[in-house]
Amino acid sequence: MSFDPNAFLIILTGALIAVSCGLLGVFLMLRKMAMTGDAISHAVLPGIVIAFLISGSREGFAMIIGAGLLGILATVLIEYLVARVKLQSDASIGITFTFLFAIGIILITVFANQVDLDQDCVLYGEIAYVPIDLWITTSGSNMGPRVMYLAILNLVLVVAFISLFFKELKLSTFDGQFAATMGFSTTAINYGLMGMVSYTTVSSFEAVGAILVVALLAVPPAIAYLWSKDLKKLLVLTLLIGVAVSFLGYYLAYAINSSIAGAMATVAGFFLAASIVAQRVRRVKESRGRISLSTEQQN
């Protein structure tokens, strides 16, 4: 197979996004907040649309700020419903994200003429446009694909966030009360994490859409968790799975000519199913081994 620069750019961008999402997803999973991640990814939509209406473009920080604010708002709303309104948490999540997502879709439909977004793009994005959507500087020089730079920046910030606050994240994830007694603000860490999830969702939005980003947030960490419980190993495994999902997802989409983001989710799902089956087989073998051992001992 000859080297295809476009394919390389798409796979690279996909891998960058998958790794950013996966690393944050590990912490979401361990905090039992996978569905909160799902909610945030849906809830940033109105922020994206409003920022688009104000700034008039997909570029720039307006979008990231708009969506970041909505992501935080969603988190606040969920926690408000749980703590003050005293609604059970699954319903709080369900109400918050359906409400915000519905507003986003309505805004897109109402401002269909002004906003260069459509409902399909919301659902699965279009990573195939990465190589042709170029970043042209004001002096006119071509710097390469714009979305790729966004993804690089995103990954750098995610890695910086995790390594800077690794101790705090770890402690507040596994023992919130102890973290609080040690003087860490668990609330600040929580909102920091949710803020990063919102930012990552927005940054990945054009490439994979608001819903399929959930596949990258939830599935690679879940696969990793089946193989290891050690936090550092989880992060490394998730990173590898993210890269593999992007690579194989691209070629699956190429082979059957379909949405790349959808194919990435499909590949991730396949890995998850395969891991579960492999684990089952291993466990069955182990228990058989134990049975034969115990029968030997009896003899």
Next chain:
Amino acid sequence: MEDFVYFFSFQDPNVVFVVLGISFLSISAAMVGTFTFLDKKALIGDAISHAVLPGVCLAFTFTGTKNPYWIVVGAFATGALATYAISWVTEHTKLKEDTVIAAVLSVFFGVGIVFMTKLQQTGNAAISGLDHFLFGNAISIVGEDILVYGSLALLTIFTLLIFYKEFKLLIFNRDFAVSVGFPVKSLQFIFNSLMVLAVVTGIQAIGVVLMAGLLITPVAAARFWTDRLGAMLFIAVIFALVSGVAGAYISFVFPNMPTGPWVVVVLSLVAFASFSFSHKKGLITRWYAKRKYQEQIHSDHILKSLYNVLENGGKGISLMELKKDFPGKDAETERSIKRLINKAYLSSNKDFIELADAGLSEARRIIRLHRLWELYLTEYMNIAPDHVHDTAEKMEHILTPEIEAKLEAYLDFPSTDPHQSIIPRDES
């Protein structure tokens, strides 16, 4: 306005069908949602609704048309598969349920998107109808669709009503259901099927992305108005009906508008209103009750201050002096005094405040409760007299006339409290 009259006068048979269709599916979704909500499985509905997308697309691929029968079959198949996958993986691996739900939801949806992008390349004209399944369009439900979705919704509703008692037991006390020999597994299977069915019937009108809203939101709103399952079902159904018809109406007036988002927005507004104003648990209701109670306590304290003045031989007290008793609460004190004057408990002459007859009687009552409680604590609880004041300070606002009468009888109508202060009573 013209549209409004046209729509709600039901002269157009299409409008009648659309309203009937959306009513049936709103009812079935709200009813199924009530049980999943109480079972704390609300988000499984979200996973199912995303998971029906590949089934819908497969039905399109194989039949090449928008045939409602095959769509229902396909949607049901993948929806049921997702439900089964969630419970199996949660049970047999160390993954937590929320991770499993998020994973199943996004993977099924991703597979659905792959099928959908494949379908869009075929250029089949019927594919344009596929968009309705994403965000819903109630107006697109015509002819055979109504028959299929309507009868499925009715089937769901009746099955739920038939097994009402069994499902109730399953949710509130599963262990008991097992121990009295209910076929719990079969019942769970029937219920899961109903859950998938409710989602499947809703997808064309509400869309796969927001179907969860119709399952969760009306129920959460209803939960704030009642503690009884039957009433909750009824209220949730009403909320869902109103929102469903409102969403259908908006799609009717603006044909480009998807129905799902509007149904969800209307429902969410109903829910937020319920969270704020419900008679027992509403946030604003609770806040108002708390404020009222605090005002009551402050008025009680003012009456007590004035009674102390009387006990020390004074007649009344100036507003300035009275405010000094409650440092930092000048505004509250003034408001409470105004209210007490309006109730004729106090009289005020050039800011010199005295207890009126009614106020004197009320002040005596509060002081009496305070001192009776102090006496009760020292006599019956063996608490030292210098430790009883703080508790009595709280109880004086709470004790009811019935408890007062009991205390009086218990303590044999005492004349003084542990600190030798007289327990005041109205002369009769």
